[in-house]
Amino acid sequence: MFYESWNELLRVPAAAGLAYLILIAAVRLSGKRTLAKMNAFDLAVTVALGSTLATILLNRQVTVAQGAAALVSLVLLQFATAWASVRFRSVRSLVKAEPTLLLRDGRMLHDALRRQRVTPDEVRQAVRTQGTGGLELVYAVVLETDGTFSVISHAQSGSGSALMDPGRPRTPSAGADRL
Missing domain, CATH: 3.30.240.20 (bsu07140 like domains)
Structure with missing residues (x-):
């Protein structure tokens, strides 16, 4: 079957628009370092963000609010790790080669x-x-x-x-x- 209902079909672009705006806002608020060239940690966060965004869009059991919380949590974790790696050599050695x-x-x-x-x-x-x-x-x-x-x-x-x-x-x- 191509779709279950028009409501489910219309949910995807509505959720995409909201989730996309939330993701852009979260990435912009986290600072320029989030967008810098990637190391292994940055790649993992990027993959997790993409997977979370796809889940928000395609899984009707995940609300947009839950997805937004997941996106913001991932960006905050990335921000906290970057902050700690700048201040603590031990964290930096764990996160970056x-x-x-x-x-x-x-x-x-x-x-x-x-x-x-x-x-x-x-x-x-x-x-x-x-x-x-x-x-x-x-x-x-x-x-x-x-x-x-x-x-x-x-x-x-x-x-x-x-x-x-x-x-x-x-x-x-x-x-x-x-x-």
């Missing part, structure tokens, strides 16, 4: 590549994408917490302070692949 140094002074760090499941070809592609033709011209390639590659040429390296974590004192030449 740390950046990883994959190439230093033109040399691949093969142990780091294996741990991060990145191939040398992917590093070379990141270097080429930045318009650099030789690995020897690259000071560092970093796999960032959101899965993107940052490529720093020798000309752009400066003091190398962007590669050091202020919470862990060490020199950039220490050879460690964790930042």
Whole structure:
């Protein structure tokens, strides 16, 4: 059967409109960080929001008010986790991965590549994408917490302070692949 009743059919666009407005308002109120590039936690929240929205739209046993409460709860949990991760290193380490140094002074760090499941070809592609033709011209390639590659040429390296974590004192030449 295509539909049970006209009321059920009309419920979907009505619920969609209300749920959509609530979702947009909740995401806007939670701040710009909610819309930033995703890490694993952000992806999980996004999938949960999408699943909740679909449930609100298609499950007649879930009221729009219950769905709104679920959407707002998920956004508030994401906001609270982001707030705590900014203030507490332990929370940040649970929620977000740390950046990883994959190439230093033109040399691949093969142990780091294996741990991060990145191939040398992917590093070379990141270097080429930045318009650099030789690995020897690259000071560092970093796999960032959101899965993107940052490529720093020798000309752009400066003091190398962007590669050091202020919470862990060490020199950039220490050879460690964790930042």
